[in-house]
Amino acid sequence: MATDEHVKVAIIGSGPAGYTAAVYAARAALSPVMIRGLQPGGQLTITTDVENWPGETSIMGPDLMMKMEEQCRHLGTDIRDDMVTEVDLSRRPFTLKLESGGRVVADSVIIATGAQARWLGIEGETKFRGFGVSACATCDGFFYRGKTVAVVGGGNTAVEEAMFLTNFAEKVYLIHRRDELRADATNQARLFANKKVEPVWNSTVADVIGDEDPLSVTGVRLTGTDGAPDRELAVSGLFIAIGHDPATHLFKGQLDMDEDGYIRTAPDSTATSVAGVFAAGDVKDHLYRQAVTAAGMGCMAALEAERLLGAEETAEPESLAAE
């Protein structure tokens, strides 16, 4: 790549938000350049069936992301297999430093770096991820109709995931390492009133147990944090709800963020605290965290970038004339 290449729109990230931003920016003749990072295709590439993407009854996550990539390439997006390692958003055009050593200078930047679910870090969790282990009840709860599942966590997210799962599952264990939850009182009251939920206190998941053929979860091995002996709990699904980490370390100190590190944007907009920088998808959203909402925000970001650049272009002759 040429150093200090100047582009109109640089998109950081290649999940549903980044690819949708690219579709809209390319169709607006903005010749977007996408830096797609270490996980081309984003989080959906580590899941199996996706059944809530409009227009697809069921599609494998990696296949869906491949289709998005193909569409972007077809429309002329310049997709780079590289990583942004540093940004300077203090003045426009903005500068992005790349791992490969090059730099991209951009009139506008769309941040679509997503978030990563926190995992327990145990062996069985990796093996059964997408085959009974999940970090998203909204995405996968539907597959557990009439079954018994467990949720790990003690905060509001864990309680909300557990409550959501009661719509499908026959029984939901909520496994927590302490003997009380961190979730707020209203959430706790709702949870404890639900007969399908059974808290499992003072316990951590030591391992996931399952069958090989087909790969599927049959239970979890629990370790007592209070000295109680290990025991097994029979479940068909395990939902990890111990939080997410937005990929925003690059932008710390340069953009407004909330206390959890999510980028703050203006109401009903993807505009960040720096004019010309937009944020879309899970990097700014700890509420919905869905492919379709990320894609919607990617669309918004590209339209907002297009409007800003268009307005500046038409304003330029006037401001020059006024000088």
Ligand SMILES: Cc1cc2nc3c(=O)[nH]c(=O)nc-3n(C[C@H](O)[C@H](O)[C@H](O)COP(=O)(O)OP(=O)(O)OC[C@H]3O[C@@H](n4cnc5c(N)ncnc54)[C@H](O)[C@@H]3O)c2cc1C
């Ligand atoms: C296991 C699992 C299953 C899921 N199932 C579903 C489902 O069935 N339906 C659904 O709607 N949602 C599902 N989700 C949620 C969905 O995947 C996310 O909401 C969605 O992917 C968010 O899209 P995004 O574009 O914001 O970010 P992400 O998909 O997180 O993509 C982020 C992108 O940013 C890139 N990146 C990060 N840092 C840098 C950097 N420094 N430089 C360059 N690039 C960078 C990464 O490489 C990646 O391409 C699931 C999530 C998981 C983890």
